[in-house]
Amino acid sequence: MRNYIIKRLLLLIPIIFIVAVIAFFITNLMPGDPVRVILGNMATESEVARLEQSLGLDQPLIVRFFKWLSNIMRGNFGESFYLHAPVSEVLLQRIQPTFLIAVLAEILGITGGMLLGILAAAKHRKFLDQFSITISLFGISVPSFWLALILMYLFSVRLGWFPVSGYESFAEAGLGTFRYIILPAVTLAFMQAGLIARMTRSAMLDTLKQDYIRTAKSKGLSTKSIVFKHALKNSMMPVITVIGHNFAVLLGGTWIVETIFVIPGTGFMAINAIMRRDIPIIQASIIFVAVIYVILNLFVDLSYAFLNPKIRYN
Amino acid sequence: MLFLKKYNKYKHPYITTSIIILIILIFLSLFAPVITDYSPVRNHPRDRLQPPSRKHLLGTDQFGRDVFTRILYGIRASMQVGLAVVILTMITGGIVGIAAGFYPRIDKVVMRFLDAMMAFPGIIIAISLAAIWGAGKFNIILALSFAYFPRMARIVRSSVISIKDLDYVESARAAGARDSRIILKHILKNSASPIMVQATFNFALAILDEAALSFLGVGIMPPTPSLGAMVTDARSYMVVAPWMILAPGIMIILAVLSLNLLGDGLRDLLDPHLKNTIKN
Numbered sequence A: 001m002r003n004y005i006i007k008r009l010l011l012l013i014p015i016i017f018i019v020a021v022i023a024f025f026i027t028n029l030m031p032g033d034p035v036r037v038i039l040g041n042m043a044t045e046s047e048v049a050r051l052e053q054s055l056g057l058d059q060p061l062i063v064r065f066f067k068w069l070s071n072i073m074r075g076n077f078g079e080s081f082y083l084h085a086p087v088s089e090v091l092l093q094r095i096q097p098t099f100l101i102a103v104l105a106e107i108l109g110i111t112g113g114m115l116l117g118i119l120a121a122a123k124h125r126k127f128l129d130q131f132s133i134t135i136s137l138f139g140i141s142v143p144s145f146w147l148a149l150i151l152m153y154l155f156s157v158r159l160g161w162f163p164v165s166g167y168e169s170f171a172e173a174g175l176g177t178f179r180y181i182i183l184p185a186v187t188l189a190f191m192q193a194g195l196i197a198r199m200t201r202s203a204m205l206d207t208l209k210q211d212y213i214r215t216a217k218s219k220g221l222s223t224k225s226i227v228f229k230h231a232l233k234n235s236m237m238p239v240i241t242v243i244g245h246n247f248a249v250l251l252g253g254t255w256i257v258e259t260i261f262v263i264p265g266t267g268f269m270a271i272n273a274i275m276r277r278d279i280p281i282i283q284a285s286i287i288f289v290a291v292i293y294v295i296l297n298l299f300v301d302l303s304y305a306f307l308n309p310k311i312r313y314n
Numbered sequence B: 001m002l003f004l005k006k007y008n009k010y011k012h013p014y015i016t017t018s019i020i021i022l023i024i025l026i027f028l029s030l031f032a033p034v035i036t037d038y039s040p041v042r043n044h045p046r047d048r049l050q051p052p053s054r055k056h057l058l059g060t061d062q063f064g065r066d067v068f069t070r071i072l073y074g075i076r077a078s079m080q081v082g083l084a085v086v087i088l089t090m091i092t093g094g095i096v097g098i099a100a101g102f103y104p105r106i107d108k109v110v111m112r113f114l115d116a117m118m119a120f121p122g123i124i125i126a127i128s129l130a131a132i133w134g135a136g137k138f139n140i141i142l143a144l145s146f147a148y149f150p151r152m153a154r155i156v157r158s159s160v161i162s163i164k165d166l167d168y169v170e171s172a173r174a175a176g177a178r179d180s181r182i183i184l185k186h187i188l189k190n191s192a193s194p195i196m197v198q199a200t201f202n203f204a205l206a207i208l209d210e211a212a213l214s215f216l217g218v219g220i221m222p223p224t225p226s227l228g229a230m231v232t233d234a235r236s237y238m239v240v241a242p243w244m245i246l247a248p249g250i251m252i253i254l255a256v257l258s259l260n261l262l263g264d265g266l267r268d269l270l271d272p273h274l275k276n277t278i279k280n
Helices: A002-028 A034-039 A045-055 A061-073 A087-093 A095-122 A127-141 A144-158 A170-208 A211-218 A223-234 A236-245 A247-260 A266-276 A279-307 B002-006 B013-030 B067-102 B104-118 B122-133 B137-164 B167-174 B179-190 B192-216 B227-235 B243-270 B272-276
Strands: none
Touching: A002 A061, A002 A279, A002 B104, A002 B122, A034 A045, A087 A095, A087 A266, A087 A279, A095 A127, A095 A170, A095 A223, A095 A236, A095 A247, A095 A266, A127 A170, A127 B243, A144 A170, A144 A247, A144 B192, A144 B227, A144 B243, A170 A223, A170 A236, A170 A247, A211 A223, A223 A236, A236 A247, A236 A279, A247 A266, A247 A279, A247 B122, A247 B192, A266 A279, A266 B122, A279 B122, B013 B067, B013 B243, B067 B104, B067 B137, B067 B179, B067 B192, B067 B227, B067 B243, B104 B137, B122 B137, B122 B192, B137 B179, B137 B192, B167 B179, B179 B192, B192 B227, B192 B243, B227 B243
16 A cells, blocks of 8 residues: 555656646747736837846746746745735635635535435435436536626625625634635535536445345345445445546636635636736646645545455555 | 437437427527527617517617527527537547557557646636637637547547457457558447547537636627626626526526536436446
8 A cells, every 4th residue: 555655646746747847838828928918018128128037038938947847846936927926925825715615615515416416316216316316417517607696696695694705814704704705615516516416326326236235125224224334335436536536627616706706815816817927826826726636636546445445556 | 320229219308308408509599690680799778788578588788789689699609619629629539549549659658648637627728728829719619629638538548448459359450450440440430439428528518618718708709799708797787687697697507408418318328337437
C-alpha cells in the first residue's frame, strides 16, 4: 500500500507539469495586450514599453515560460497586474468562501443524491423510483446560472430569508456567513445530487442482484437492514468515483455562482481576472482548480482499498 | 444501424419521448422565420416589457422584442452549437482515441496529456479559450470541443483496447488486412455504441455550457439571440418582468432533459454494461 501511494504521488508530478504548461500557454495566447488594457488608450509608446519591461512581458514566450516555471516551483506565482500583491496572498485571502461553498454543496449533494438513489433502488419500478429518476434528471439538466437566479428571486427578493448577494467572512459574521453561502451551495448541490443519485441507483440495483443479497433475504432480514448494512457499502465504489470525477464540475460551478451572488471567492476573482487579462491570477486559478481535482482523485483511488479488501495495490 | 434494429417504440418509452421532444425543438428552430412574424433583433421601444398576451405569447423584453421569437432563434443557436460540438468531438476524440488504443507506443504520452486535460473543469477551459479567441458562435464551438474531446478520446480508447485483441480482429489480421481496414471495418463499427451514447451526453452538455458562456458574456454576443444571453438580460428585470427569465430557462431544460433522456435510453438499449463506465 505504501509503495502504491508513493508511486501515485510520483505520477502526480508529470500531470501537474502538463497542467502548468497548459495553464501558461492558454493564458499567454490571450489576445488583448494586458499592458494596453491596464494603461488605457491614451498611453504613449514609451509608457507601454516601460510597463512591459517591468512586468517582464518584453521577453520571448519561451524564456518567460521557464522563468515562470522555476518561480512556481518555489511557490511564487508572481504578482497580480491590478492588485499589486503576490498572487498566492490574493488567492489565500479569497479561498474561504469558495471552500465553504464547495464543501457545503458537496455535503448537500452527497446526502440528497445518495438518499434519492437508495430510495429509488429499494423501491425499484415503483412510484418513488420514478420520482427520484425525474428529480435527478432535472438535477443534471437545469443550468446552474438560471437556477441560481430563480433561487435568488424566490428566497432573497420575495421571501427575504437570505441576502441577495455579497459576503461576510467567518471572522466578521461567525455563523452568519452561512446566510450568504446557502443559496450558492444549494445551486451547485442540485447538479451533484442528480449525478450521485443516478450512480447510486444503478450501483445499488447491480448489488441487489447478487447472490449474497438473496441469501440475506431468505435468512429473513428486513429490507432496511439488507439495503443499509449489506448493499450500501458494496455499492459505494462507483458512487465515490462519480463524486471524485464531478468535483471538477463543482469547482467550475463556483466560478459561475460566485459571479452571480457577487461572492469574493477564487471563482469570482478568476472571472474578473479573465475580463481584465490579469494573467498571473488566471494562471494561478486554473492551476489551483486542477491540482485540487488531481489530489482529490488520488484520495478516491486510495479509498477503494478500504472499501474493497480484494484491492490491495501491489 | 445496430440500434434501430433493437429499438421498439413501445418498449422504450424514454427514447420515444425524447425523440418526439427533440423533433419538435428541431422543427421549431428550423422553421422559426415561418412560425413567427417578429424579428428577433429589431427593437420596438414602445412595446417594451409587455407581459404575455395574445399578441406576444411570452411577452416582450426590455427593447420590446418578442420573447417567443427570440426563444425560437435562441434554441436554433443552441442546436447549431451542440451539433457542431458533437461532430467535432467525435472526429478529434475518435482519432486520438483510436491512435492511443491501437498503438501502445503513443498511448502513454497521449494518456498523460488527456489526464491533465481532464483535471480542468470543462467550463473553465471553455471560458478561458473563449476569452482568448474572443466571443462568437464559431469560437465557442471550438472551445467546447476542446474541453470535451478528452473524455470522448478515453471512451474510444478503452473500447478499442477491449476489441483489438478479440479473435475476429486477430483472424482479420491473419487474413492480411491492413491496420486501416481493421480500424474502419472492425474496430470502429463495434465501438459505435459507447461513442453514440457519449455523443448524446456531449450534445446536452454543450447546450448547457453554451448558455453559461453566453450568460457570462463570452459566448454568443448580443443582439444575436441566445438562450443564455436572454437570461443575462432578464436578470435586471426579474422583479418587473419574470416571464423574461422563465421562458429561456425552461427551453434550455427541455432541450437538455430530452437529450439526457435519450442518452440514458440509448445506453440501456445498446449495452447495459456501459452504465458504470460512461458518465455525463
